[in-house]
Amino acid sequence: MTKIYEKAPAKINLLLDVLRKREDGFHEVEMVMTMVDLADRLEMEELPGDRIVLSSQAGFIPLDEKNLAFQAARLIKERYGVSRGVYIHLDKRIPVAAGLAGGSSDAAAALRGLNRLWGLGLSQQELESLGAELGSDVPFCIRGGTAVARGRGEVLESIPAPPQCWVILAKPPINVSTADVYGKLRASELKNHPSLSDMLSAIRSESFTEMCDSLGNVLETVTLDRYPEVRQIKDCMAKLGADGVLMSGSGPTVFGLVSKEAKVPRIYNGLRGFCKEVYVVRLLT
């Protein structure tokens, strides 16, 4: 039977700003998102009958309709009237509830993969629209690359890749709920907003230093106050010599950008002293 594979890379936010809370309860955001080469891997194959069956080696994620990959399979199956079964194995590498959009990327990979497996011929635009029904970060995860995301995060404008560098990810052993962080954010009281135009000009002029200077995430105002361990990791990465340091998404993962490879081992080893989950990756450019 045909078996297909899809990679589901993690994303980081180089910039995350919240402009206001909307009448529909969502927040109007402005984000710069890019992919890194830490990825889950999905294996999909036809199954006799009409069921969606999900498995994973990770013991701590739901494998039923609560899983975003399952929801993606159900959505595309129902929308396009596919009466075939599928078995999806999820090889989970991206830390869960970490601010790295692992679940969204799995959903995106499931949509891309099932489009191929079932020969549906859907365009990227159609897949992105389907993805938006599953979550605000899913359309970006379908498109990949680097993009400015507006609206709830689903209105995308692709931009050039940022200057290549090393990315050190450190996740403290706490799980942070994105809904919780947005719920606690007082958008109208935010005093400092990161500058999207500075970030865009840094990326367009391929200036690594300016990119590091333009990093910003307003959700840090909530997460750093609530979880001192996240602040500790930020401070530690900066002291160890990372060129730019920021929390990704709603956290708790912190990433450090580093241009010189020679600096990486010192930062990695310094962090590993008190944080178990540390990854050294590259931008997916």
Ligand code: ATP
């Ligand atoms: P984001 O950055 O988009 O807010 P995140 O990286 O913070 O996402 P996820 O790893 O996507 O968070 O997980 C958030 C929650 O979603 C977890 O509590 C988990 O139980 C649930 N979940 C559903 N599907 C998946 C999946 N395929 N992989 C991981 N978690 C999933």
